[in-house]
Amino acid sequence: MASPMSDADFAAMMRRTGIPVTPAQSASLHEGYELMVALLEDIRTPPRARAAEPGHIFIAGPRT
Amino acid sequence: MSSFPTIAEAAKLIAAKSVSPVELTKQCLARIEAVDPSINAFILVTPERAMADAKAAEARVMAGASKGVLDGIPIAHKDIYNTAGITTTAHSKLLEGFVPTEDAVAVQTLAAAGTVMLGKLSTHEFAMGGPSFDLPWPPARNPWNPEHQPGGSSSGTGAGIAAGLFLGGTGSDTGGSIRSPAALNGVAGIKPTYGLIPRTGIQPLSQSLDHAGPMAWTAEDCALLLQAMAGHDPNDPASVDIAIPDYSAGIAGGVKGVRIGVPHEWHGSEAPVSPATAKGIADAIELYRKLGAEIVDITLPKLRAYQAATFVILTAEAYAVHEPWLQTRFNDYGELLRERLALGGFVSGPDYVQALRRRRELCAETAEAMLGVDMVLTASQPTEAAKITGVPKWRLFGPPGFTNPANLTGYPAMSICSGYGEGGLPVSIQLIGKPFQEAMVLRAAHSYEVATPWRQSRPAISLGATSIAAQ
Numbered sequence: 001m002a003s004p005m006s007d008a009d010f011a012a013m014m015r016r017t018g019i020p021v022t023p024a025q026s027a028s029l030h031e032g033y034e035l036m037v038a039l040l041e042d043i044r045t046p047p048r049a050r051a052a053e054p055g056h057i058f059i060a061g062p063r064t
Numbered sequence: 065m066s067s068f069p070t071i072a073e074a075a076k077l078i079a080a081k082s083v084s085p086v087e088l089t090k091q092c093l094a095r096i097e098a099v100d101p102s103i104n105a106f107i108l109v110t111p112e113r114a115m116a117d118a119k120a121a122e123a124r125v126m127a128g129a130s131k132g133v134l135d136g137i138p139i140a141h142k143d144i145y146n147t148a149g150i151t152t153t154a155h156s157k158l159l160e161g162f163v164p165t166e167d168a169v170a171v172q173t174l175a176a177a178g179t180v181m182l183g184k185l186s187t188h189e190f191a192m193g194g195p196s197f198d199l200p201w202p203p204a205r206n207p208w209n210p211e212h213q214p215g216g217s218s219s220g221t222g223a224g225i226a227a228g229l230f231l232g233g234t235g236s237d238t239g240g241s242i243r244s245p246a247a248l249n250g251v252a253g254i255k256p257t258y259g260l261i262p263r264t265g266i267q268p269l270s271q272s273l274d275h276a277g278p279m280a281w282t283a284e285d286c287a288l289l290l291q292a293m294a295g296h297d298p299n300d301p302a303s304v305d306i307a308i309p310d311y312s313a314g315i316a317g318g319v320k321g322v323r324i325g326v327p328h329e330w331h332g333s334e335a336p337v338s339p340a341t342a343k344g345i346a347d348a349i350e351l352y353r354k355l356g357a358e359i360v361d362i363t364l365p366k367l368r369a370y371q372a373a374t375f376v377i378l379t380a381e382a383y384a385v386h387e388p389w390l391q392t393r394f395n396d397y398g399e400l401l402r403e404r405l406a407l408g409g410f411v412s413g414p415d416y417v418q419a420l421r422r423r424r425e426l427c428a429e430t431a432e433a434m435l436g437v438d439m440v441l442t443a444s445q446p447t448e449a450a451k452i453t454g455v456p457k458w459r460l461f462g463p464p465g466f467t468n469p470a471n472l473t474g475y476p477a478m479s480i481c482s483g484y485g486e487g488g489l490p491v492s493i494q495l496i497g498k499p500f501q502e503a504m505v506l507r508a509a510h511s512y513e514v515a516t517p518w519r520q521s522r523p524a525i526s527l528g529a530t531s532i533a534a535q
Contacts, residue, residue, distance in 0.1 A: 017409035018391045025403070028457070032407055035461040036379075040411070042372035043419045055420025 004034055068228040068522055071285040075133040078125055085125065085136025089118035089180050092138045096182065096229045099526055103205045103214075105224030107143050109183040110150060114138065117180040124178070133288055135178030141234045142218050143184040144191055144267040145171050145276075154267045155187045157200050157396045158389055168265025169300070170234060170276050170293050177292040182230050185220030191236055191269045192217060192382065193401025195452050205452060206249060207523035208489050212449040215248035217241035221279045222249035226490075227526045232280035232289050236266060238273045239374055240467025243479035243494060246279055247444040250481040250490025250518070252509065253279035254286045255467075257499045258474030259304040261290075262297030270381035271302070273374065273471045282519060283480060283509035287311035290502060304500075311503050315510045320356030322508060324349075325437035327364045331446075334367045335463045338447040340485025341492070345443060348482055348493050348512060352441070355511055362440070364433045365426050367464035373426060374468040375460060376411055376419035383408025400457055427473050438504060440496040442466055444479035448489035466494055476502045480509045481518045490518075 010030045014021060066073060077083035093111055100106050121136035141147060144154045146164035153159045186204040188194030195203035195213050204219035206212040207227035214223040218235030222245025225233060235242040237255040246253030254277050261276040268274055278289030296305040331337045331345060353359050386405050394402055443466045470477035477496040485491045497505035513519050
């Protein structure tokens with residue numbers, strides 16, 4: 001389990017979204033983010049092989 | 065006629081000219097006036113449009129030119145379905161006053177089948193945000209007890225059908241938004257296979273998970289609505305071009321020989337359910353066995369795995385839809401939605417791709433686990449409806465739900481009422497079929513409904529209102 005993100009690091013990540021938030025909103029989103037981290041860990045593990053197929057591939061040409 | 069006719073019953077009476085679409089519509093409008101102030105199923109009632117539709121249907125029926133079983137049937141649309149000339153708000157200040165110039169394709173096809181449109185229905189904001197009290201319209205409430213929530217996001221559709229305000233309606237389902245309100249209001253709702261119903265003209269949430277679908281009092285009625293809604297639309301890149309079967313033709317065919325898999329771990333150790341929900345599942349298993357189905361224990365991937373992949377994909381895609389407004393009009397959203405949406409800004413590109421890879425793996429594992437069965441039986445919702453003020457902002461991170469797997473895999477899934485639990489609130493079961501096997505799911509649901517008494521009860525709040533039978 002990853003360590004909780006610091007307030008400063010979270011504020012920096014929040015700024016990158018371009019969403020203007022109040023300190024109270026930022027604190028609430030930080031709480032939500034920490035809960036979300038566990039779900040992100042779940043889809044990262046176990047790690048896939050480097051050459052594993054992606055979920056979607058691009059197919060050129062018109063729809064049939 | 066029953067006080068609360070189903071679509072199938074009303075259609076027979078209309079065809080026999082013993083019930084008038086105009087009178088049926090007037091009675092629905094009267095019941096809406098009497099009951100809806102208590103449950104807020106509607107954002108907008110459109111009586112002039114409804115009466116015009118009803119008069120046109122009646123003229124066709126009297127002239128022997130009926131469009132079919134849905135001609136003259138009063139329905140309503142979730143307010144994320146675009147309706148030409150009629151506001152479509154998504155229950156959000158962001159779209160307050162938005163008047164589309166075209167109907168959503170599903171609205172078009174239902175209108176072409178002769179349905180009468182009564183109005184636009186409450187939804188969780190943009191199909192994700194509620195129940196919220198800081199929006200221009202109040203949230204829908206559960207007609208079985210208005211102190212409780214009606215589920216969502218298709219909240220008004222579920223509440224209004226249970227209350228008998230209309231006979232059927234439209235919903236959408238990205239993580240469970242048809243099956244949750246179907247379950248908590250004790251009605252039927254089917255999320256069909258991904259791509260079966262066009263989403264063109266429906267406000268998007270997460271395009272790779274969004275499904276449109278019908279809700280009604282019975283599975284039989286859902287089959288009738290699905291028939292009109294299913295079909296190919298070249299403007300929806302997910303839309304499939306297949307022959308649409310007759311969903312009603314074999315609906316009374318029973319379940320003899322059908323193999324029903326039960327993933328006991330799901331509703332046992334992984335996401336424990338309420339006693340009434342557990343009893344509903346156990347009783348359904350026993351009933352299906354008596355009706356000739358073969359019950360098979362199966363093991364599916366963990367609910368938590370579906371939840372994680374669904375969450376990452378949904379929030380990333382929803383963020384992509386809403387990013388410009390989040391950056392410029394953040395506080396015009398309700399608190400619940402804006403904060404749930406904003407989390408999508410923290411999903412990295414690699415995480416989104418990994419979630420898509422996990423989705424592919426889970427689809428393969430689900431298909432393999434279901435090789436020996438025709439469908440899966442489990443819970444739809446874990447418990448009876450919570451108090452409307454008791455839904456946490458971060459409920460997405462709570463115990464994994466039973467509805468996500470069918471969104472992630474695209475499999476058809478249906479929620480039907482399996483009894484009444486604490487406080488008389490409905491409980492439910494869910495049937496998950498294989499891709500494009502909606503007819504089998506509907507048949508199994510119908511077999512259950514006609515063999516159980518649950519379709520005989522209605523919320524007390526409606527019983528004192530204008531009785532359609534008494535008119």
